[in-house]
Amino acid sequence: MMESMFLSLLFTCLNLTVLLAAQTQLIGSHQPIVALVGDDVLLPCHLEPAVSATYETVVWSKAGLEPKYVHYHQDGRQKQDPSYYLRTRLFLDEPPCGNVSMKTFTVKLSDAGTYKCSLPAMKKDADVELIVGQSDVIGSDQPVKVLVSDDIILPCHLEPPLDVTTLSVEWRRGPALVHVYRNRRDDPVSQDQNFKGRTSLFQDEMTRGNISLKLTDVTE
Numbered sequence: 001m002m003e004s005m006f007l008s009l010l011f012t013c014l015n016l017t018v019l020l021a022a023q024t025q026l027i028g029s030h031q032p033i034v035a036l037v038g039d040d041v042l043l044p045c046h047l048e049p050a051v052s053a054t055y056e057t058v059v060w061s062k063a064g065l066e067p068k069y070v071h072y073h074q075d076g077r078q079k080q081d082p083s084y085y086l087r088t089r090l091f092l093d094e095p096p097c098g099n100v101s102m103k104t105f106t107v108k109l110s111d112a113g114t115y116k117c118s119l120p121a122m123k124k125d126a127d128v129e130l131i132v133g134q135s136d137v138i139g140s141d142q143p144v145k146v147l148v149s150d151d152i153i154l155p156c157h158l159e160p161p162l163d164v165t166t167l168s169v170e171w172r173r174g175p176a177l178v179h180v181y182r183n184r185r186d187d188p189v190s191q192d193q194n195f196k197g198r199t200s201l202f203q204d205e206m207t208r209g210n211i212s213l214k215l216t217d218v219t220e
Contacts, residue, residue: 024051026100028117028126034166035107036133043128045117047098054092059118060102070115071102083110107132133162135209151216158209165206171199171213179213194219 024047035041043060047053060071065081071088072079080088089103100117112132118125135158146152154171158164169181176192179199188196198216 024049024098024122024124026117026119026122026124026126028128031166032129032131034131034133034163035111036135036162036167037107037109039107039167040103040105041107041130043102043104043115043117043130045100045102045126045128046096047100047119047124050096050098052097053100053119056092056100056119057121058090058092058100059116059120060088061116061118063114063116083108104130109134131163133158133160135160135162137211146218148218148220150218151214152218154213154215156211156213158211161209163207164209164211165203169201169211178215 026045027048028045029043033041033043057074058071059069059073061068062070065083067081069079070081070084071090073090073092084104087105089105091099091101091103100119102115102117104111107130109132112130115128115130116125117128137156138159139156140154144152144154165184169179171178171180173192176194177190178192178195179201180187180190181201186201191199195215200214202210202212202214
C-alpha cells in the first residue's frame with residue numbers, strides 16, 4: 001500500500017514537473033543591452049513562470065563565435081571560449097528561481113553582437129543583443145556658478161552620443177553619492193542624505209547620451 005502511494009506521488013510530481021516545463025517560457029531582453037568598453041554588464045535571461053534551473057544544462061552562445069560557446073554549464077562543469085575565459089558568470093544557485101542570466105566582466109568592443117541563451121533539455125532559447133560603445137564622458141570645461149538656494153544644471157554627456165538608459169550612472173561629490181541611477185531608474189536608497197529629493201536626471205534625453213544633473217536649492 002505504502003509503495004503504491006509512493007509511486008503515485010512520484011508520477012504526480014514527474015507529471016507536474018513536465019507540465020511546468022512545457023508551460024514555462026525562457027525570456028531574454030526585448031531591448032538591446034548597452035554597455036561601454038570596460039564595463040561589467042548583465043545579459044538577462046530567466047524562466048517564466050519561475051522554475052529552478054539549478055540542475056539544467058545552460059548554454060550561452062554568440063553568432064559568429066568559434067567555438068560558439070561563450071559559457072557552457074553542465075553538472076557543475078564549465079566550458080568557455082578562450083576570449084571569455086574568467087569573464088563570465090551565471091547565477092543558477094542564487095535567487096530568484098529560474099535566473100539563467102549571464103554577467104560579463106570588462107566588456108570589449110568585440111563582445112558586441114547577438115547572444116543566445118539555451119536550455120537544451122527543455123528545448124528553450126532566447127536572444128539578447130549587446131551593443132558596446134566607446135564614448136567619452138564630457139562635462140564642462142568652465143566652472144558652473146550659482147547662488148545659494150538657486151537651482152542649477154551640471155552639464156554632462158557622452159560623445160559620440162550613446163543610449164545610456166541601461167547603464168549605471170553615478171554623480172559624486174568627493175566620497176558622497178549625489179545621485180545614483182541603475183536598472184533603468186533612480187536609486188535614492190544609495191544617495192547621500194544631504195542630496196535626497198534635490199537631484200534628477202533628464203531621463204527622456206538619456207537615449208541621446210545626456211547624463212546632466214539638475215540640483216535644486218543649492219547649499220554652500
